[in-house]
Amino acid sequence: MTTATAPRLTAKGAATRARIVAAAADLVLARGVGGTSLDDVRAGTLTSKSQLFHYFPGGKTELVMAIATYQFERVLQAQRPYLETLDTWADWDGWRDALLAHYGSQPHWGCPVGTLVSELTGTDPVAAAQVAGHLDSWCGYLRDGLRRMRDSGLLRPDADPDRLGLAVFASVQGGLLLTQATRSIEPLSAALDAALTALHAAALTPPRS
Amino acid sequence: MTTATAPRLTAKGAATRARIVAAAADLVLARGVGGTSLDDVRAGTLTSKSQLFHYFPGGKTELVMAIATYQFERVLQAQRPYLETLDTWADWDGWRDALLAHYGSQPHWGCPVGTLVSELTGTDPVAAAQVAGHLDSWCGYLRDGLRRMRDSGLLRPDADPDRLGLAVFASVQGGLLLTQATRSIEPLSAALDAALTALHAAALTPPRS
DNA sequence: CGAGAATTGGACCTTGTGGTCCAGTATCGC
DNA sequence: GCGATACTGGACCACAAGGTCCAATTCTCG
Numbered sequence: 001m002t003t004a005t006a007p008r009l010t011a012k013g014a015a016t017r018a019r020i021v022a023a024a025a026d027l028v029l030a031r032g033v034g035g036t037s038l039d040d041v042r043a044g045t046l047t048s049k050s051q052l053f054h055y056f057p058g059g060k061t062e063l064v065m066a067i068a069t070y071q072f073e074r075v076l077q078a079q080r081p082y083l084e085t086l087d088t089w090a091d092w093d094g095w096r097d098a099l100l101a102h103y104g105s106q107p108h109w110g111c112p113v114g115t116l117v118s119e120l121t122g123t124d125p126v127a128a129a130q131v132a133g134h135l136d137s138w139c140g141y142l143r144d145g146l147r148r149m150r151d152s153g154l155l156r157p158d159a160d161p162d163r164l165g166l167a168v169f170a171s172v173q174g175g176l177l178l179t180q181a182t183r184s185i186e187p188l189s190a191a192l193d194a195a196l197t198a199l200h201a202a203a204l205t206p207p208r209s
Numbered sequence: 210m211t212t213a214t215a216p217r218l219t220a221k222g223a224a225t226r227a228r229i230v231a232a233a234a235d236l237v238l239a240r241g242v243g244g245t246s247l248d249d250v251r252a253g254t255l256t257s258k259s260q261l262f263h264y265f266p267g268g269k270t271e272l273v274m275a276i277a278t279y280q281f282e283r284v285l286q287a288q289r290p291y292l293e294t295l296d297t298w299a300d301w302d303g304w305r306d307a308l309l310a311h312y313g314s315q316p317h318w319g320c321p322v323g324t325l326v327s328e329l330t331g332t333d334p335v336a337a338a339q340v341a342g343h344l345d346s347w348c349g350y351l352r353d354g355l356r357r358m359r360d361s362g363l364l365r366p367d368a369d370p371d372r373l374g375l376a377v378f379a380s381v382q383g384g385l386l387l388t389q390a391t392r393s394i395e396p397l398s399a400a401l402d403a404a405l406t407a408l409h410a411a412a413l414t415p416p417r418s
Numbered sequence: 419c420g421a422g423a424a425t426t427g428g429a430c431c432t433t434g435t436g437g438t439c440c441a442g443t444a445t446c447g448c
Numbered sequence: 449g450c451g452a453t454a455c456t457g458g459a460c461c462a463c464a465a466g467g468t469c470c471a472a473t474t475c476t477c478g
Contacts, residue, residue, distance in 0.1 A: 010445070010454065034243025035332035037435060048457045049437080059436065115327040117390045118319055123244035132390040139387075166387065166396050167380070167403030174383025174400070178348075178375065181326045181341040187375050191383070194376030194407035201406045219424065219475070246465055257427045258467080268466070 071112035072134040078102035086145025110180030159202040171195035280321035281343040287311035295354025319389030380404035
């Protein structure tokens with residue numbers, strides 16, 4: 001771990017820190033890491049420069065990593081409880097709907113986690129590595145669900161949960177990228193449908209008509 | 210159009226301009242727009258500051274847009290001739306292989322076009338819009354191929370080329386995003402396979418066994 | 419060859435940015 | 449209550465980045 005966060009913080013301090021992270025997360029989501037200055041978050045949170053460095057001694061990098069974790073948990077929350085129990089085809093449909101509802105209900109700014117990885121790679125490797133870890137965790141839920149479905153006989157024995165999970169996750173991320181580019185939820189919807197179709201093609205029973 | 214490029218340039222000038230774009234494209238690909246300063250491209254191209262603004266009066270924005278177009282054509286070139294004649298299943302397989310070969314042969318930095326859209330949205334709307342246009346053009350080739358295949362009877366009459374094309378393209382972009390995050394070509398490969406599987410599910414004849 | 423335009427070099431300016439510092443105030447634990 | 453510690457405000461700094469300007473040089477073309 002790179003974070004120190006030396007001073008143990010009081011209830012008030014924790015609240016301030018959380019307020020900074022939440023507000024900064026929105027700013028970064030809307031304007032990107034490079035497009036968001038510390039002065040912007042200062043103005044957006046009614047705090048002072050010293051507080052930023054008090055709660056995030058590592059400076060912008062540490063703040064960005066805190067934002068990444070915050071957004072990661074936020075996104076996970078939106079997919080619960082489906083994400084953790086992808087054991088039947090109905091679960092996958094529920095997951096799909098939850099994802100569409102979540103991203104459809106907010107301005108189309110792409111995935112709060114996925115957009116970070118492309119921007120941080122090459123400028124902040126340590127933060128990028130953490131974000132990559134989050135992506136892998138997310139993908140892991142899909143992978144595990146597919147593995148369980150294969151073991152329970154819903155998928156063909158020769159189906160590869162790793163590759164299938166990767167493919168579904170790629171559809172999500174790509175769909176969100178296009179959603180951001182086109183300012184429409186349609187790409188995500190189409191990508192998810194196709195991904196689930198591909199999954200059904202690996203089912204033991206013939207694909208739905 | 211926002212570009213002026215007032216002075217008509219000589220052969221030497223055109224060469225210099227092209228050299229700047231090519232070198233800057235590599236820098237931006239590796240370090241992102243925000244991570245690449247004009248001083249960096251000046252150093253990387255053995256030019257001077259005045260030349261940058263001589264050939265790109267619009268400043269960094271204009272340079273970035275030139276880079277986007279350059280990369281777009283580069284990527285299209287790598288997919289030729291398959292991209293323009295996606296009329297049979299063999300064509301799609303060929304396209305898939307060309308894409309994998311292209312992105313597999315270089316450092317895994319993601320899609321030169323796709324990464325731009327997430328970074329430019331929110332900081333440079335005009336450049337972002339142009340990149341979005343490039344993405345749509347790219348996607349259009351897939352759409353058109355699918356439409357032709359439907360009309361020629363290879364796809365079911367009720368197949369939706371728009372949605373399918375969007376889904377395949379999302380797989381490409383998402384696969385490249387994960388390729389960048391994991392520094393491995395595997396995600397793109399898995400995503401493409403799944404996308405083609407989904408396409409086959411829309412074929413008139415039953416999907417390949 | 420010679421005028422005018424294109425090309426090049428690099429000093430310079432201005433602004434924005436991440437980051438530091440210190441002094442003052444609220445809060446906690448004893 | 450009181451000392452220590454966390455919290456807050458904001459002035460300040462160093463520097464990097466985008467952009468301007470002008471003078472020198474090269475090239476084109478009649």
